[in-house]
Amino acid sequence: MSTTPLISLNTADKVFHTRHFMSRKPDTDRRVFYHKRTVHAVNSVSFDVQPGEIFGLLGPNGAGKTTIVKMLSGLVRPSSGTVWIDGIDVSRKRLKALGTVGVVLEGTRTSIWPLTPLENLAYFGNLKGVRGKLLKERARFLVDFIGLKEKADVQVRYLSRGQKQKLAICIALIADPKVLLLDEPTTGLDVQSSRSIKDKIVEMARAHGKSVLVTTHDMHVAQELCGRIGIIKQGALAACKPTEELLEIFGDRALEIRLDKLPTNGLLDGIPGVEAIEYPDAPESEPICLVTLEPDQALRSEAIYEVLERFRRDGLQLRGVTQRQSTLESVFLKVTEEESSS
Amino acid sequence: MTHMLSGFFLVMKAEVVRMLIIMRRYWFASVIGIIIGYGMLIGLIIAFMSQRERVDEYTSGMEGGMEGALGLMIGLWAFGLTGLFTQGLQGMARTGELEQVCMSPYGLVTNFFARSLVMAVNSIFSLGIMLALISWTLGGTLHIHPVMAPLLAMLTFANLTGFGFMVGGLVLVFKQTGQIAMILRLIMIGLALLATTQNMGEWPLLARFMVHLLPITDAALCLKMSILDGAGYGVLQHSSFFFLLVSCVIWNVIGVTLFHFMEDWSRDKGTLGTY
Numbered sequence: 222m223s224t225t226p227l228i229s230l231n232t233a234d235k236v237f238h239t240r241h242f243m244s245r246k247p248d249t250d251r252r253v254f255y256h257k258r259t260v261h262a263v264n265s266v267s268f269d270v271q272p273g274e275i276f277g278l279l280g281p282n283g284a285g286k287t288t289i290v291k292m293l294s295g296l297v298r299p300s301s302g303t304v305w306i307d308g309i310d311v312s313r314k315r316l317k318a319l320g321t322v323g324v325v326l327e328g329t330r331t332s333i334w335p336l337t338p339l340e341n342l343a344y345f346g347n348l349k350g351v352r353g354k355l356l357k358e359r360a361r362f363l364v365d366f367i368g369l370k371e372k373a374d375v376q377v378r379y380l381s382r383g384q385k386q387k388l389a390i391c392i393a394l395i396a397d398p399k400v401l402l403l404d405e406p407t408t409g410l411d412v413q414s415s416r417s418i419k420d421k422i423v424e425m426a427r428a429h430g431k432s433v434l435v436t437t438h439d440m441h442v443a444q445e446l447c448g449r450i451g452i453i454k455q456g457a458l459a460a461c462k463p464t465e466e467l468l469e470i471f472g473d474r475a476l477e478i479r480l481d482k483l484p485t486n487g488l489l490d491g492i493p494g495v496e497a498i499e500y501p502d503a504p505e506s507e508p509i510c511l512v513t514l515e516p517d518q519a520l521r522s523e524a525i526y527e528v529l530e531r532f533r534r535d536g537l538q539l540r541g542v543t544q545r546q547s548t549l550e551s552v553f554l555k556v557t558e559e560e561s562s563s
Numbered sequence: 564m565t566h567m568l569s570g571f572f573l574v575m576k577a578e579v580v581r582m583l584i585i586m587r588r589y590w591f592a593s594v595i596g597i598i599i600g601y602g603m604l605i606g607l608i609i610a611f612m613s614q615r616e617r618v619d620e621y622t623s624g625m626e627g628g629m630e631g632a633l634g635l636m637i638g639l640w641a642f643g644l645t646g647l648f649t650q651g652l653q654g655m656a657r658t659g660e661l662e663q664v665c666m667s668p669y670g671l672v673t674n675f676f677a678r679s680l681v682m683a684v685n686s687i688f689s690l691g692i693m694l695a696l697i698s699w700t701l702g703g704t705l706h707i708h709p710v711m712a713p714l715l716a717m718l719t720f721a722n723l724t725g726f727g728f729m730v731g732g733l734v735l736v737f738k739q740t741g742q743i744a745m746i747l748r749l750i751m752i753g754l755a756l757l758a759t760t761q762n763m764g765e766w767p768l769l770a771r772f773m774v775h776l777l778p779i780t781d782a783a784l785c786l787k788m789s790i791l792d793g794a795g796y797g798v799l800q801h802s803s804f805f806f807l808l809v810s811c812v813i814w815n816v817i818g819v820t821l822f823h824f825m826e827d828w829s830r831d832k833g834t835l836g837t838y
Contacts (some may be wrong), residue, residue, distance in 0.1 A: 347577035
């Protein structure tokens with residue numbers, strides 16, 4: 222397998238200038254006849270996605286995720302920087318690059334409702350340059366692969382939202398693209414449809430070697446699917462690391478210890494490897510001690526022994542010890558909050 | 564170039580298949596559409612004929628009726644075709660279909676050329692059926708020259724497509740102009756009616772110049788000469804045919820250039836998929 226990235230953004234920037242007539246100016250909140258606004262939607266974003274990799278782009282609403290997807294699919298031209306798909310500069314050779322990319326955009330009607338899934342695949346296949354026997358075979362394979370075989374000859378307007386979304390993914394895959402861009406692929410779907418789509422995305426990347434870029438608000442989707450995650454905030458990439466590493470660096474390393482009574486003041490002072498001690502609100506009969514530890518594994522281990530030893534020496538009884546589980550949600554909040562404060 | 568040409572035919576094929584499937588699936592709506600259209604038009608034409616008999620006695624009511632019917636058909640054809648580039652494009656932007664088409668490796672211009680050709684041929688069939696029905700009702704004669712009728716239809720199509728691309732380019736960036744374009748579309752119906760029923764040679768020079776600038780005038784004049792007057796190859800010697808050729812080239816150059824420019828601009832502004 223080639224190691225050349227299939228998706229590559231190099232300091233990509235997008236600034237939108239909008240003109241408004243007879244509307245309120247945000248800074249003064251006064252109604253004016255005409256004013257201009259400048260929105261920095263994407264701010265010097267750089268990342269690569271390798272073949273077979275699923276890359277997640279996380280960010281709050283309006284962070285610039287969809288603009289990045291649109292830049293990659295040639296629908297929006299970057300103000301500066303470069304965007305490459307399979308080694309092709311999208312700004313310069315857009316039509317050539319489009320031959321290697323399949324896109325599912327959020328909130329758009331990607332299929333024609335009076336047609337059946339197979340007819341839709343034939344139509345969009347033609348639009349993407351696929352024809353003849355190959356098109357028929359691929360359409361049959363895709364409806365089978367995604368689990369729409371039973372609905373292959375039913376008009377799209379009778380399909381459920383999840384089935385329509387599956388069809389949208391099939392349409393994106395009809396030209397057998399090397400790159401798949403999925404903008405919020407599981408939004409509004411029930412658990413079963415969401416699960417099934419997630420499984421297929423993983424299969425496409427692992428078994429078929431496609432590069433998949435997924436934008437999502439759903440932390441569970443990102444955590445389950447993506448090998449690497451970029452957190453985007455106000456157009457800039459706040460963090461971009463493998464999911465495990467993100468959880469390790471930004472995640473909670475806190476030990477929650479439930480005791481029979483509050484410990485003596487300053488009992489845990491001076492323990493190497495302990496970053497912070499907190500006593501969050503809890504019933505007096507069972508106080509909780511929250512010990513935040515340093516990232517270093519060896520230091521952390523020693524610190525835990527020492528903390529427990531000091532509790533024992535102080536005559537405290539342990540009611541329970543739990544390690545707080547890091548989730549991508551807490552990481553996301555931490556990263557976006559850190560960015561805000563900095 | 565070969566890539567674009569093969570793409571054009573492939574997109575055209577896809578559009579034809581889609582159109583046929585939808586027509587077959589919604590055949591009742593298609594037939595009812597033609598019947599309602601026929602009923603409305605025949606009513607309009609009878610009203611037009613009775614009016615015409617009173618003010619103009621040099622033509623018979625039947626001739627005036629057929630001229631009006633042809634004018635209306637050409638006007639409706641122009642109305643529908645330019646509508647693809649205005650309200651049609653707006654609708655596509657609203658549903659997200661425009662973004663899908665934009666992601667076709669053949670480009671937006673090739674896609675819209677193919678779409679408009681399919682739509683034009685489809686409209687010729689349904690409007691042709693209506694014209695034949697009206698002609699049968701009024702007892703008129705239609706002359707369908709095997710060379711001139713398709714040639715003139717092709718030139719009219721090219722002319723209207725060029726104009727459509729120009730308006731469509733504006734709609735790509737400024738979606739609200741699609742509503743203003745409705746006025747232009749209605750003007751085209753009026754112009755086609757005027758061109759087939761009035762003697763424009765008697766108009767003031769400035770007015771004649773203005774109406775010849777628009778893509779439908781000379782097309783309607785030539786089609787009237789061919790279909791109603793049975794002029795055959797004689798149309799080639801008429802000044803309107805020359806104007807039709809010239810305006811065809813001009814509108815296509817202006818239209819496609821502007822459409823390309825506006826498409827690029829809409830990518831910069833990010834307005835392709837927005838409404």
